[in-house]
Amino acid sequence: MTVVTRFAPSPTGYLHIGGARTALFNWLFAKHHGGKYLLRIEDTDRARSTPEAVDAILDGLGWLGLDWDGETVFQFARAPHHAAVARGLLETGHAYRCFATPEELEAMRADQKAKGQPMRYDGRWRDRPASDWPDRPYVVRLKAPTEGQTVVHDLVQGDVTVDNAQMDDMVLLRADGTPTYMLSVVVDDHDMGVTHVIRGDDHLTNAFRQTQLYRAFGWEPPQFGHIPLIHGPDGAKLSKRHGALGVDAYRDMGYLPEALRNYLLRLGWSHGDEEIISTEQAIAWFDVDTIGRSPSRMDFAKLANVNGHYLRAADDQRLVAMVVERLGPVDEAGQARLLAGMAGLKQRAKTVVELAESAAFYVKPRPLVLDTKATAVMAGPNRRLLQPIVACLHAVTDWQAASLEAAIRALAEAEGVKLGDAAQPLRAAVTGSTVSPPVFEVLAVLGRDEALGRLADALG
């Protein structure tokens, strides 16, 4: 049997980090087994679904590189079919009409809560004859078994059992005739041939209800795999403050999609002691039996570290493009400098944001504005070395990092100072900062004219 997985987000907001991981796991699982990974937009909640959210989700998945097979399915378009299927259940006696009003049910729940009883629909219309039916709208409920147990053989959690007495008769069709989520998921998953439903832990109890529905239809339920949720750094539910951001926010914060994929993969899944795992390797290794069962927390420090790995491995030209995007218009000469300096730049950054900040000096116009620490260096005793440094540099004919370094080393020795004493004021003058890639590399990337020009500016 060919594996078919799906990711089924509801377009009521952006694609958040938990959803991204769910998508990733489904994608990896399908790839690993040579199956298909489908995308279905669950837009049946007309009041809350928006086209902007649909775009945000599609963009997010695209950025993450989680391409799906076939056409995107929009659930709402299939509503008439869902309704028809549910009415079929009415015919077979697996469902019934419930005329209870929302107000009535609300009162029922309030009463149950007050008495400390479980809050469940009490089945008041379950066995009423047609002669009792009033002339008003009704919902269609599943006639769920009241005895015995329902078992979900969960791929991640193992066998999970619940007494049928614990579950009430769920609504399949609303009073306006539209299908509910429970109905739509089951019908769509069945029609789409989904074999494995990998989703968040919060759906575990839904799996019981859905299993009952599958039985009512006479269909074989898919394999379920409920993965633990991701919590915020404080252990509480993910909130906007700390992680429940759209993946676009992660892009803005300067994370690379491959880094986010790797980080998310390690949240709840492992392969021995492996940490940096390429997507190819992940496809080869990934399976549900190695998914953990306990919830995990979002750790930005670790994400940053992983991102650093991928940043260092990333193609220089690609990084230049990302940096230019953040720095604004950069002329050709500037882009050439960024490219030449990228190797030294990228190993010092954890995010593209940091990368852009540290790269800015390469393209800033003269005269450079020195930061606080650089200004302090220039005001210090080693400033006196600047004059001889400039003279020394002027004499260098072969403007290469190695030659430049040799010249300054010789100068430092002649002056009786450490190399660092000469390097820092030089760095401050050409970068405007006390922190940068190796200063001789910077000099080489800048080129003779620009470098000497900046030094002239500093000498004022």
Add this chain to the structure above:
RNA sequence: GUCCCCAUCGUCUAGAGGCCUAGGACACCAGCCUUUCACGUUGGUGACGCGGGUUCGAAUCCCGCUGGGGACGCCA
């Protein structure tokens, strides 16, 4: 309240009865490297929630407790 799930360093995790004086990674601390900052590297601090069983032997199995989380909608 009812039901369900979970429980190893601060965090992510390895661990499928003896290989565990519990391993790795991030973070943190100290050293090395070094023209700054990083990278790299060496070492260090640091965990099996508690209590009962089962067993010759338990982080690993069972039970209880505690603590987290989730679900109880004519939302998805």
